[in-house]
Amino acid sequence: MKVVLCEPGKKARIAEIGNKLEDMQKVVDGSIQAVYPFPDNVALVCNEEGKIMHLPLNRALFVYDSDPDTWSVDITDVISGTFFICGLGEEDFDSLSDIQLEKYEHRFRYPEKFVRDGNHIYAARYDGEE
Numbered sequence: 001m002k003v004v005l006c007e008p009g010k011k012a013r014i015a016e017i018g019n020k021l022e023d024m025q026k027v028v029d030g031s032i033q034a035v036y037p038f039p040d041n042v043a044l045v046c047n048e049e050g051k052i053m054h055l056p057l058n059r060a061l062f063v064y065d066s067d068p069d070t071w072s073v074d075i076t077d078v079i080s081g082t083f084f085i086c087g088l089g090e091e092d093f094d095s096l097s098d099i100q101l102e103k104y105e106h107r108f109r110y111p112e113k114f115v116r117d118g119n120h121i122y123a124a125r126y127d128g129e130e
């Protein structure tokens with residue numbers, strides 16, 4: 001299936017991965033967890049224990065990801081480790097449409113570094129390794 005793959009410290013890229021559970025677990029390096037922070041028909045699939053395992057912080061999710069009409073720099077979550085964005089089929093995960101591939105590759109294009117200031121965490125995008 002065609003997905004947007006986001007690895008820590010690297011630019012997001014469009015990738016082809018298998019749609020079997022084992023294939024997805026290999027991509028995220030462990031048990032998978034699907035979350036649905038976006039208003040369209042997609043899933044963010046990550047390592048279920050990424051934070052517990054202290055995997056590298058990868059990308060932030062913001063208030064505007066779930067509600068595009070409410071733009072805010074407030075972070076709602078930070079994804080740890082490699083994750084991918086995929087489409088939702090009737091019963092399983094599926095490929096993203098061409099429009100979704102472009103949208104999510106653009107949204108997650110640049111890796112992020114994180115800074116804590118008191119009780120707040122801020123994300124700063126940078127060019128990455130490429």
